Amino acid sequence: MEALKAVRPAISCSSSGFENHQPAPLPKVGFVKLPAPAPSLGLNGCSNARLSSVQATEESTVSFTNDRAAVFSGENCRQMATNGKATNIVWHKNSVGKHHRQELLQQKGCVIWITGLSGSGKSTLACALSQALYSRGKLTYILDGDNVRHGLNRDLTFKAEDRAENIRRIGEVAKLFADAGIICIASVISPYRRDRDACRALLPEGDFIEVFMNVPLQICEARDPKGLYKLARAGKIKGFTGIDDPYEPPLNCELVLPQNEENCASPCEMAESVISYLEEKDYLQA
Ligand SMILES: Nc1ncnc2c1ncn2[C@@H]1O[C@H](COP(=O)(O)OS(=O)(=O)O)[C@@H](OP(=O)(O)O)[C@H]1O
Numbered sequence: 015m016e017a018l019k020a021v022r023p024a025i026s027c028s029s030s031g032f033e034n035h036q037p038a039p040l041p042k043v044g045f046v047k048l049p050a051p052a053p054s055l056g057l058n059g060c061s062n063a064r065l066s067s068v069q070a071t072e073e074s075t076v077s078f079t080n081d082r083a084a085v086f087s088g089e090n091c092r093q094m095a096t097n098g099k100a101t102n103i104v105w106h107k108n109s110v111g112k113h114h115r116q117e118l119l120q121q122k123g124c125v126i127w128i129t130g131l132s133g134s135g136k137s138t139l140a141c142a143l144s145q146a147l148y149s150r151g152k153l154t155y156i157l158d159g160d161n162v163r164h165g166l167n168r169d170l171t172f173k174a175e176d177r178a179e180n181i182r183r184i185g186e187v188a189k190l191f192a193d194a195g196i197i198c199i200a201s202v203i204s205p206y207r208r209d210r211d212a213c214r215a216l217l218p219e220g221d222f223i224e225v226f227m228n229v230p231l232q233i234c235e236a237r238d239p240k241g242l243y244k245l246a247r248a249g250k251i252k253g254f255t256g257i258d259d260p261y262e263p264p265l266n267c268e269l270v271l272p273q274n275e276e277n278c279a280s281p282c283e284m285a286e287s288v289i290s291y292l293e294e295k296d297y298l299q300a
């Protein structure tokens with residue numbers, strides 16, 4: 015079985031392959047057309063209906079099994095779902111989609127996930143990047159671990175399970191910002207690989223850009239701008255990342271920004287490295 019996700023409101027399929035057309039202004043639904051001669055189509059299991067096109071929304075998934083197509087999710091299904099502990103919930107569709115918002119902003123929504131030890135320069139890079147993109151007319155929003163813990167995540171400690179929940183919530187919020195068409199910059203220690211990977215899995219392929227601040231502990235500790243390493247070494251903070259709590263460096267991230275004795279790029283230079291990546295991957299245009 016092949017599955018085609020209707021990522022834009024209007025999708026058509028010709029005999030030469032699938033083609034995404036630019037969307038007409040704010041259509042509520044699109045159509046999936048099949049190659050001529052039109053095969054018999056089953057819509058939501060009605061196997062003997064002959065249709066030339068299948069109505070599909072952005073959330074619709076159209077499956078093809080041999081010569082049969084079926085829309086098995088999306089607004090026209092209005093299926094009740096159970097998601098986590100939430101039951102009897104129905105996805106509510108908006109006719110203004112991500113693509114429209116991206117057109118408006120002339121950029122593509124994505125998440126730049128900056129991970130690294132405390133003092134590695136995450137917040138500094140996030141600010142430099144946000145500033146550099148702002149001066150190019152691009153809209154960003156920073157989710158900084160420290161700041162989010164002042165509000166949304168104020169109920170969470172630094173125990174492993176609370177860090178996991180911290181990252182899960184930030185990942186979900188970042189996903190919403192990306193869906194809004196915004197370049198969301200998350201600046202969080204996020205010490206566990208599986209938590210970062212879970213956030214990556216929330217987003218479409220390519221839209222989660224993991225940036226590792228590869229800075230040795232000695233440098234971070236020497237900087238110690240908040241005096242937290244000193245407190246941790248004195249045993250006054252327990253479970254401090256890098257001291258008596260783990261940090262798992264990424265194994266396969268999009269960008270590694272090293273800082274050491276030989277390599278001390280400025281925050282602006284690092285921001286430019288990230289921007290080059292975004293340009294190369296086409297995120298700075300709709
Ligand atoms: N135990 C412990 N370990 C690490 N960091 C600590 C701890 N306690 C407080 N802080 C301060 O909290 C900031 C990190 O918050 P995060 O939300 O990014 O952490 S995490 O991703 O949940 O691990 C971190 O900010 P940054 O220095 O900007 O990384 C610290 O200032």
Ligand SMILES: Nc1ncnc2c1ncn2[C@@H]1O[C@H](COP(=O)(O)OP(=O)(O)O)[C@@H](O)[C@H]1O
Binds near residue numbers: 134136273
């Ligand atoms: N590229 C850099 N080169 C030199 N010092 C830096 C650089 N980036 C950040 N710093 C300094 O390191 C310290 C920690 O930076 P910060 O952005 O607060 O780290 P984090 O958010 O990872 O805790 C700050 O004093 C900052 O001025």
